[in-house]
Amino acid sequence: MIQAHAVRLFTERGYDATTVTDVAEAAGVSPMTVYRHFPTKEDLVLVDQHGRLVAERIVASSGAQPLVRRIGGALIDSAATLTRGARGDDVETGERFLLARLRLMISTPALRARHLDNHYALQRAIVDALGDDATDPDTAFHAQVAASACLAAMHTALVRWAEDDGRTELPDVIAKALAAAFGDDIVEPTGGVGTSESAGRTERR
Structure with missing residues (x-):
């Protein structure tokens, strides 16, 4: 409130x-x-709840998947949850609130600087969520690189979504940005993480 x-x-x-x-x-x-x-x-x-949501989804994902797919899927799925809003399935409220916050982050220098700090904290949360999959230094380094690359793609998607006034589903914009960076197989082809939620939201509209 x-x-x-x-x-x-x-x-x-x-x-x-x-x-x-x-x-x-x-x-x-x-x-x-x-x-x-x-x-x-x-x-x-x-x-916001983004770091917790992403970490939860990474923990729940299969360790057999490539790192980028696990991280990307978690980012897409958490975006679907955030845009639903904090009050049930109030899609418009969730999206409008997130859009307003993003516009403030983009337009306010002090917030842009802190937003970068938040991305670093989110990177750390992602690596921590990988747990035993990122224990030794080399594996941890690969996880950090994968997380940073995915977050850079997500940041570009967030800016694009805000500039477009949220006319496209945010999970879809993030998936498109990840696909541009890593290839189309970054998202599960048969529904993947986040896709089913996004489709459900589209139907409710």
């Missing part, structure tokens, strides 16, 4: 022109309550 008010105010008034106190007043809480959940102003835009 606090984050929703923050993103709305940042969008309406501008990120730099809006204070944490403004956000607290709009949310009906104290500034201390805001800081308890969001230690910095940047966190009001950047904090």
